[in-house]
Structure formats: structure tokens, C-alpha cells
Amino acid sequence: MPRLAANLSMMFTEHAFLDRFGAAAKAGFTGVEYLFPYDFEAHELRERLDQHGLTQVLFNLPPGDWEAGERGLASLPGREGEFREGVERALDYAKALDCPRLHAMAGLLPQGASEATREAHLATYVDNLSHAAEACGRAGRTLLIEPINGRDMPDFLLQRQELAREVIQRVGSPHLRLQFDLYHCQIVQGDLIRTLESQFDVVGHVQLAGVPERHEPDQGEVNFGPVLERLDSLGYDGWVGCEYRPAGDTVDGLGWARAHGVVAK
Ligand SMILES: O=C(O)[C@@H](O)C(=O)CO
Numbered sequence: 001m002p003r004l005a006a007n008l009s010m011m012f013t014e015h016a017f018l019d020r021f022g023a024a025a026k027a028g029f030t031g032v033e034y035l036f037p038y039d040f041e042a043h044e045l046r047e048r049l050d051q052h053g054l055t056q057v058l059f060n061l062p063p064g065d066w067e068a069g070e071r072g073l074a075s076l077p078g079r080e081g082e083f084r085e086g087v088e089r090a091l092d093y094a095k096a097l098d099c100p101r102l103h104a105m106a107g108l109l110p111q112g113a114s115e116a117t118r119e120a121h122l123a124t125y126v127d128n129l130s131h132a133a134e135a136c137g138r139a140g141r142t143l144l145i146e147p148i149n150g151r152d153m154p155d156f157l158l159q160r161q162e163l164a165r166e167v168i169q170r171v172g173s174p175h176l177r178l179q180f181d182l183y184h185c186q187i188v189q190g191d192l193i194r195t196l197e198s199q200f201d202v203v204g205h206v207q208l209a210g211v212p213e214r215h216e217p218d219q220g221e222v223n224f225g226p227v228l229e230r231l232d233s234l235g236y237d238g239w240v241g242c243e244y245r246p247a248g249d250t251v252d253g254l255g256w257a258r259a260h261g262v263v264a265k
């Protein structure tokens, strides 16, 4: 069975952020991920990981001005310098946290973008990812890109798994892989098992959540048991990030995860 990582941006929000590490460990998780570490000093996060025997599985590059609605810089023409500074900043944190994976969010297209604008964003995306993948490779890390559904993030450039694959091929670096979020894939295109099979050779991380509410995976329209079994039989040895907003108390909603060794201590 795949190892489950608690996503601390969405789970255990009953606690202040730094206290979520201990809560996740107490609930039986051995790995954690979250969107952004940058509100904290790296040593504060490192201390929490060490104190609770946790592995840092993943976090994201700086996304631009999140409060103003930005959702990543990787495809934004004219922001290349800021993107590259973000890569260096993320790599510093990754070293301190011993984190092997970094996710670069693609960013938004302008509303009603023409085909030419879209092509320009894609070209910037490929250039920026080429640079970032090489920097990650030199640092012994893997860079990830994630298709995100356009209902939750309207105008997000990267929505389909096939486009992610095309971008990965255009970049052509072994250090760039796919963050396959089953929640987004179900909303955008469904057919989870066949899509996973066809993308598996480029998958570097997996996430899940119930659809459509993004609650626990045992709530909603997807029967995740067979999907996780297929992930196993394909030979996946990475982590599956639990990137969902619990419907109620986080620990009360963990019944589904017992089969994966997540058992409250
Ligand atoms: O699926 C998501 O929302 C995340 O994995 C992410 O990185 C951007 O919000």
C-alpha cells in the first residue's frame, strides 16, 4: 500500500501550523507536505520534523502574490527573474528540510487569452522549467508540475495530464516529473486508472481527495481503493499526499486511512 503523507495546509487545521506536525505524527503519519514553508524559518520547521520523526515529502516554490490571486510564476512572461529567485529560495529550504520534491505551480493565463498568448505562456513555462529542473538536478531534488482543475483555479494554464506530459517531454530533463493529483484529474478528465497507467512513467508524486467536496477520500464519487491498488501494482514506491479538507475533525475522519497504517497513537 502506498505511504500516506498528511498535507498540513489542509489537514489538522484545528491546530496552529507548527503544531500540525505533532498532530500528524500522533495520528500515525510518517510524512508531511504543505503548500509553502516561507512564513517560517527553515530551522523552525526542521525542529518540528525532527521532534516528531517526520519526513518532509513536498512543498511548493514561491507562487507570486497569492493574496492578490496569483497561482504560480512558472509560465508568466516578464517574471522570469522572480521565478528564478524563487527556485533558489525553495532549494535553500529543501536542503534544510531534506525535502526531495518541489512543485512549481504553472500560473494563470490572462482571462480570455488568445491562442498566441497561450503559446507565449507555454514557451515561458518550458524555458523556466528547463532552468529550474537543472537547478533541482544539481541539488539532488526533483521538480514537479501539477495539472489543476479550472473550476477551483479558473484560467490555470496546466489542467490536463496530457499537456503536462507534453511539457515534460519538451523540457527533456530527468529531474522534471508529474505531480498526479487524483482529485484534479477526476474533475478535469476522469478515467483515473487508465490515465494513471498512461502517465505512470513520468509520475513523481501523487495526491488525493474526495470529489467534488475535497473532503476525505471515502466521501464522494470516487472509489479510491482500486485506484491505490493499481498504483501499487504499477510499482509506485513514492508517497500519496492526503490533500483534502476534512469534513469535520481531522482525526475523526481518518478511518479510511487505517488500511494504510495511519493509526492514531
Ligand atoms: O492541488 C493543489 O491544490 C496543490 O497540490 C497545489 O500545489 C496548489 O494549490
Ligand SMILES: [Mg+2]
Binding pocket: 146, 181, 207, 243
Ligand atoms: Mg494537489
